[in-house]
Amino acid sequence: MLNTAKVFAVALAATVLAAMYAAAQEDATKPAGYGHRLEQVRDRGKILCADNTELVAWSWIDEDGKNRGFGPDYCRAYAAAVFGDATDDNWEIVNITFAERPTVMQSGEIDVMTIANTWTAHREVHWGNFVDIVHYAGLGVISSKDSGIVPNDWQTLDGTTGCTGAGTNYVQMAADMESEYGITFELALYEIGGVRDAYDAGRCDFVLTGSDGTGSFVRQLTRSTPDDHNIWTSVFGKDPWAMLVPHGDDQWFDLIRMVGWILVNAEELGVTQDNVEDMFANSPSVKVQRLLGAEGTWGQDRLQIADDVAVNIIKEVGNFGEIIHRYYSAEAEEKGWGFYRERGPDNLYLRGGLMYVPENT
Amino acid sequence: MPAPVQGDLRSRVETHSSVPLWRNIYVLRAVTQIAAALLIVGLIGFLLNNLFVNAEKRGVDLGFGFLSLRASIKISNAAIPYSPDNSYFYAFLVGVVHTLRATLLGIVLATILGVLVGVARLSHNWLVQKIFAVYIGAIRNVPLIVSCYFFYFGLVLRMPITKEAVHLPGPIFLSNRGVYTIWGEPTASFGTWLLIVLAAVIAGYFVRRALRNRETRTGMPSYPNLAALALLAVGGVAGWLALAGGGEPPLLPSIPVLKGTNFRGGMRMTPEYFALVACLTVYIATYIGEIVRGAIQSIPRGQLEAARAVGLSEIHVLRYIVIPQALRIIVPPTIGQYINLTKGSSLAIVVGYADIYVVTRNIIEQSGSSAPMFLLIIATYLLIAAVYSLIGNLYNRSVQIVER
Numbered sequence: 001m002l003n004t005a006k007v008f009a010v011a012l013a014a015t016v017l018a019a020m021y022a023a024a025q026e027d028a029t030k031p032a033g034y035g036h037r038l039e040q041v042r043d044r045g046k047i048l049c050a051d052n053t054e055l056v057a058w059s060w061i062d063e064d065g066k067n068r069g070f071g072p073d074y075c076r077a078y079a080a081a082v083f084g085d086a087t088d089d090n091w092e093i094v095n096i097t098f099a100e101r102p103t104v105m106q107s108g109e110i111d112v113m114t115i116a117n118t119w120t121a122h123r124e125v126h127w128g129n130f131v132d133i134v135h136y137a138g139l140g141v142i143s144s145k146d147s148g149i150v151p152n153d154w155q156t157l158d159g160t161t162g163c164t165g166a167g168t169n170y171v172q173m174a175a176d177m178e179s180e181y182g183i184t185f186e187l188a189l190y191e192i193g194g195v196r197d198a199y200d201a202g203r204c205d206f207v208l209t210g211s212d213g214t215g216s217f218v219r220q221l222t223r224s225t226p227d228d229h230n231i232w233t234s235v236f237g238k239d240p241w242a243m244l245v246p247h248g249d250d251q252w253f254d255l256i257r258m259v260g261w262i263l264v265n266a267e268e269l270g271v272t273q274d275n276v277e278d279m280f281a282n283s284p285s286v287k288v289q290r291l292l293g294a295e296g297t298w299g300q301d302r303l304q305i306a307d308d309v310a311v312n313i314i315k316e317v318g319n320f321g322e323i324i325h326r327y328y329s330a331e332a333e334e335k336g337w338g339f340y341r342e343r344g345p346d347n348l349y350l351r352g353g354l355m356y357v358p359e360n361t
Numbered sequence: 362m363p364a365p366v367q368g369d370l371r372s373r374v375e376t377h378s379s380v381p382l383w384r385n386i387y388v389l390r391a392v393t394q395i396a397a398a399l400l401i402v403g404l405i406g407f408l409l410n411n412l413f414v415n416a417e418k419r420g421v422d423l424g425f426g427f428l429s430l431r432a433s434i435k436i437s438n439a440a441i442p443y444s445p446d447n448s449y450f451y452a453f454l455v456g457v458v459h460t461l462r463a464t465l466l467g468i469v470l471a472t473i474l475g476v477l478v479g480v481a482r483l484s485h486n487w488l489v490q491k492i493f494a495v496y497i498g499a500i501r502n503v504p505l506i507v508s509c510y511f512f513y514f515g516l517v518l519r520m521p522i523t524k525e526a527v528h529l530p531g532p533i534f535l536s537n538r539g540v541y542t543i544w545g546e547p548t549a550s551f552g553t554w555l556l557i558v559l560a561a562v563i564a565g566y567f568v569r570r571a572l573r574n575r576e577t578r579t580g581m582p583s584y585p586n587l588a589a590l591a592l593l594a595v596g597g598v599a600g601w602l603a604l605a606g607g608g609e610p611p612l613l614p615s616i617p618v619l620k621g622t623n624f625r626g627g628m629r630m631t632p633e634y635f636a637l638v639a640c641l642t643v644y645i646a647t648y649i650g651e652i653v654r655g656a657i658q659s660i661p662r663g664q665l666e667a668a669r670a671v672g673l674s675e676i677h678v679l680r681y682i683v684i685p686q687a688l689r690i691i692v693p694p695t696i697g698q699y700i701n702l703t704k705g706s707s708l709a710i711v712v713g714y715a716d717i718y719v720v721t722r723n724i725i726e727q728s729g730s731s732a733p734m735f736l737l738i739i740a741t742y743l744l745i746a747a748v749y750s751l752i753g754n755l756y757n758r759s760v761q762i763v764e765r
Contacts, residue, residue, distance in 0.1 A: 099722040103731045108415075126729025147622050159621055161538065166710060167722035175435040175445035186437045186623070188633065189723075190713045194514075198713065201518035203537055203632065205622050248418065 037245075037252035038304060041082055041111055046090050049075035050110040053095045054192050056216040057327040057338030058116050067093040068337065070327050071114035073317045074134075074243060074259070078112060080316040081259050081309050097191055099167025102127055105246060112256055113244040116210055118169055123244075130242040131257040134320075136345035136354060138235025139173045140211030142218060144228060147205035151230040158183035163195045163204035170208045177236050196220055211235045215339035255303045261357045262310045265291055266319035268348055271310075273318035280311050291360045298360050310360070320355065321348075412732060425737075427728045428453070434723045436715050438631050449724050453734075456720030457741060463634065463716065464703045464745070467641040471702060472695070474646035479653025497647045505644050505705050512643075513636035513712035520632075523622055534617055534624060537632060544628035545612030550604045554611035561596025565589035633714035637706065645702045649695055656690035657683055688760040696753030700746045707742075717741060 041047050051059045051071045059069035067075075072093055079091035096104050096115065104110055105127040117123075118137075119130045141157075143149040150156045154177065164170045166189035174187050187208075190198055199207050200223045209217055218226040243260070245253050266272075269288050271279050280292045289295040293307035300307050317323055324346065325331075327338035347353025382388050416423050432452040433445045440458045443451070481493045500508065518537045521527060526536035534541040565588075572585035604611055617627030660683055668682045709716035721738055725731045 099726065102725050102729055106729075106731055122727070122729065159623060159625075161623060163713075166713075166719050167726045169726060171434045171723050172445075172727055175433055178435070179445075187435050188437065188713045189715065189719060191710065194711070194713060197514050198518065201514065201537060202522040203518055 033248040033250075035249070035251045035304075037111060037249040038082070038255065045083075046092055047075065047079050047082060048109070048111045049078070049091065049093050050096050050101075050104055050113045051075070051093045051115045052098060052192060053093065055116060055213055056220065056336075057332070058213065058216075059093065059114070070134075070323060071116070073323050073326070074114050075112070077259050077263065077313045077317045078256060080312040081255065081305055084306060084312055086316050097167070098165050099191070101167075105244065108246045108248075111245070111252070116213065116241055117244055118210070119240045119242045119244075120169060128244050128246045129253050130244045131253070132260050132357060133240040133242045133354075134260065134346070135212055135241040137211040137239040137241060139170060139177075139237050139239055140209055140214040140235055141206055141232040142199075142209070142214050143206040143230050143232070144199075144202075144224075145230060146228075149205055149230075151232050152234040154181040154234075154236075155183060157181075157185050157206065159185065160205040161186040161188065161203070162206045162208055163188045163190065163198050164208040165192050165195055166190060173237055174208060200224065210239055210241070212241070212341075215341060219339065251303060254299075255305065258303065258309075258360070259313060261360055262291065262313055263317075263320040263323070264348070264355050264357045265360050266310065266314050267321040268350065271314055271319060273314060273322060276311055276314040280308065287359070287361075416732065422730060423732055424730075425733050427730050427733075430728070432724070432727070434720075434727055436720060438634075438715075449728060452720055452724060453717070453737065456715060456717040459714065459720075460703075460706055460709075460716045461745070463637050463641070463709070463714065464699075464706050467638050467645065467702050467706070468699050468749075470638065470642040471645040471649055471698070474642060475649025475695075476653050478646055478650030479657065482650065482654045483657060493650070497650060500643055501647045505640065506708050506711055508644055509636065509640040509708050509711050512640040513632070517632040517636045517639075523619060523624060526619070526624075532616065534619075536624075538623060539632050540630045540635065541617035541624045541627045543617070544615050544626075546615040548609045548611060548613055550607075550609060551611040554600050554604055557600035558593070558597050561593045561600075564596070565592040568592055631714075633709070633712050636712045637709050637714045637716075640708075640712075641702050641705055644705070645698050648698050648701070652691055652694050652698070653687070656687035659690060660686050685760070689757075689762065692753065692757040692760060696750055696757070699749050699753065703745055703749065704742065 049071070051067075051069075053059050053061050053067065055069070057069060059067065059071040062068045075091050075093060076086040079086040083090045093114075094104075094110060098115070101113070101115065101117070102123075105113060113128070116135075117130075119133065124130055141151075143151060143157075147160060148156070149160060157177075162174065162185055164174065164187060171187070171189065174185075178184055186204075188198060188204055195207060195209070196217065198204060200221050207217065214231045218229045218231065221229075243256060245256050266276075269285065269291060271288060271291065276292070279288055280294055283289060283292075286295065290298065292310045293300065297307055300309055306312065318326070324343060328341050328343070329338070330340045332338035333340050343353070345354040347355060349356040413423070428450040429448050431445070432447055432449045434452060435445060436443055436452060436455055439455050440462055441455060443455050478493050478497065481489050482497075484490050484493075520535055520537040523534075523536045523538050526534040526541075528534055531543055533543075569585040569589040572583040572588055575581070576583040576585065601610060615626045615628075617624040617629070664682055664686075665678060668678045673681065706716055707718045710719050710722070713719075717738060721734050725734050728734075
C-alpha cells in the first residue's frame with residue numbers, strides 16, 4: 001500500500017540523486033572554483049585591481065586625483081570586458097606596497113594585480129596565475145655621475161652603496177649580482193618612495209629598479225636633474241612583467257588572459273580606439289569580424305561576457321600599441337604622463353618584437 | 362553544647378541547597394566562567410580553522426620547513442656574520458639581533474634622557490623647566506612614525522655627503538652615510554690583555570669592599586670607588602705597556618679612510634641605526650620623563666623639608682630620600698614604556714634599518730610563506746617583551762618596600 005509519506009520519500013530521494021548527478025556533471029566540466037570570481041565581481045559591481053600608485057607611466061595619480069597609467073588602463077579594459085564599459089565606479093585601483101604583494105595575493109581579496117610585477121617560477125607557484133608578459137624589462141641600474149661608477153660596468157659597483165625597495169625580488173637579485181661579478185656593495189632597503197628620497201639625499205650611489213622604471217625614477221628626483229644620473233643600458237637578469245590573478249578560478253584566468261590577447265590582436269589588425277565602431281560595421285576582414293564578435297564567437301558565452309567584448313575594450317583603452325604610446329612616447333613625456341623609450345621586445349612580432357599572441361578565433 | 366549548633370548548621374545548609382540552580386550564585390559564577398572560556402576557545406578555534414581551510418583552498422603551505430632553505434637575500438651591515446648562503450632562519454636571527462641591538466641601546470638612552478627630563482621639569486630655573494615642557498609637548502603629540510621619518514630624511518640624510526664629511530678630532534667623520542670613528546683592531550695579544558683587565562677588576566672589587574668596611578667601621582673617608590678605579594686603570598695601562606713592549610699592543614688603531622664614496626676601516630654607526638635609536642629614544646624619553654616627574658612629586662613635601670632640616674645636601678636628598686621612594690612608583694610603568702619602545706622599533710622600515718620586520722618581508726617575498734613568518738614575528742615580539750618584563754619585574758621586586 002502506497003502512502004503519501006513513501007511517495008514523498010521516494011520523490012525526495014530522486015530529487016537529491018538528480019541534483020547530485022547534475023552537480024557531478026557540472027564538476028566534470030567545471031572544476032571547483034570555476035566562475036566564483038566573476039560572480040563576486042558582478043555582485044560587487046566593481047573590479048579590484050592592486051597596483052602601486054607611485055610609478056609615473058605605469059601607475060600614478062594625476063592632478064585630478066584619477067588613477068592613470070599602463071596598469072590602470074588594463075584595469076579599465078577588464079572592467080569594460082565584465083561590465084560593458086568602464087565607469088568611475090566599476091573599477092578601482094587598490095594601492096599596495098611592493099612588499100605587500102604576496103600577502104595580498106594569498107588572501108585572495110584582489111581580483112587582479114596590475115602592479116609592475118616580475119614573473120618568476122616561485123611567484124607563479126606561490127602567488128597566483130600570471131597571464132601573458134606585457135613588458136620585457138631587466139633589473140636596471142641608475143648611478144649618479146658624482147659616484148665614479150662607470151655605466152654598464154658592473155665591476156665599478158664594488159665598494160659602493162645601492163638603494164632598492166624592501167620586500168622586492170631585487171634584494172635577491174642584488175645578492176646574485178654580487179656573486180656573479182665577484183663584487184660587494186652596501187644595499188639600503190626602503191619602501192618605494194623612500195628609495196627616491198634616500199638616493200636624492202646621496203645616501204646611495206646607485207639604485208636598483210625595474211629597467212622600465214628607471215626613466216620615470218630620475219624624473220621624480222627633486223634635488224637633481226635627470227642629467228646628473230646615468231641610466232644603464234645593460235640590465236641584470238630577466239624581468240618580465242605580467243598581470244596576475246589568484247589561483248583557483250580558470251574562468252577568471254581565461255577572461256583576464258583574453259583581454260590581453262584582444263589588445264595585442266587589435267593592434268596587429270589595425271583596430272584602434274577611433275576606428276573600432278567603423279571596423280565593426282564595415283570591415284571586410286574575417287579576422288577583424290571574429291575579433292570584434294561580429295561573426296562567430298571564440299567562447300564569450302562560456303566566459304559570460306558580451307560577444308562584442310573586444311569593441312567595448314578597444315573603445316575604452318585603445319589597442320596595445322595605443323596604450324604604450326600613451327605612456328612611453330615623446331608626447332607622453334611632454335604631457336608629464338610618462339617618458340620616451342624605444343619600443344623593443346614589447347613590439348609586435350611583425351616588427352621584430354616578442355608580442356605574439358594566439359588568434360581570437 | 363554541640364548538638365543544637367550542628368542542627369542549626371544543617372538547617373542552614375538545607376536552606377542554601379534549596380536555592381534553585383539558576384539563582385545559585387556558585388552555579389551562576391561557574392556557568393558564566395565556562396561560557397566565557399568556551400567563547401574565547403571557540404573564537405580562537407574559528408580563526409585558526411579559517412586560516413587552515415583558506416590556506417588549503419589556495420594551496421598555501423603553512424609549514425615551517427622552508428626555514429632551513431638557502432636565504433639568498435642580501436642583508437647589508439649585518440651585526441653577526443651573514444651571507445646569502447645562510448638559511449632563512451639564520452637571516453631571521455640577523456633581524457632579531459638587529460632589533461635587540463636597537464631596542465637595548467634605545468632603552469638605556471631613553472632611561473637616561475627620561476630621568477634628566479623628569480628632574481629638569483621640576484627645576485626652579487624657569488627657562489630649563491619651559492624648554493623641557495615644550496620638548497615633551499612637541500614630541501609626545503607627534504606620531505612616532507613622523508618623528509622617525511623626520512629624523513632620518515630630515516636630519517640624518519641632510520648631513521654632508523662623504524666627500525665633504527665633517528671632520529672632528531679623533532678622527533670622527535660625520536656624513537649622511539653614518540658616523541665613522543677610529544677603532545681598535547684586536548691583535549693576537551688582545552686575549553691576554555683582557556685577562557689582565559679581568560684580574561684588575563676582581564682585585565678592585567675586593568679592595569673596594571675592604572675600604573668600604575673600613576669606612577663604615579671607623580667613619581674615616583677611605584674613597585673605595587676611587588681606589589678600585591685607580592687599580593683598574595693601573596692594571597690596564599701596565600698590562601698594555603708590557604704587551605706592547607713584548608711585541609704588539611693588544612689593539613691596533615684602525616682609522617677610517619675615504620675610498621671612492623665610502624669610508625673603509627674604523628668603526629661605523631649607520632645612519633639607519635642612528636636614526637631609529639634616536640627617534641625611539643627621544644619619543645619614549647618624554648613618557649619616562651613624565652613618569653619620573655610624577656613619582657618625584659608624589660613624595661610628601663614634609664620628607665624633603667625634614668631631610669634639609671637635618672642638613673643633607675640637595676644631592677643627598679635626591680640620593681637617599683627621593684630616589685629610593687620614587688623608584689617604586691617609576692619602575693612598573695617604565696617597563697610598559699620599554700615594551701612600547703620595542704614595538705615601536707618595527708618602524709625601522711621607514712628609515713631603512715633591517716630589523717625583524719624588514720628581514721621578514723624579504724623572506725616572505727622569497728619564500729611565499731607569509732602566515733608562518735607572521736606567526737614567527739608575533740612569537741618573537743612576545744618573547745622579547747616577556748623577557749624585558751621579567752627583568753623589569755625582578756628589579757621592581759628589589760626596590761619595593763619589604764613589608765612584614
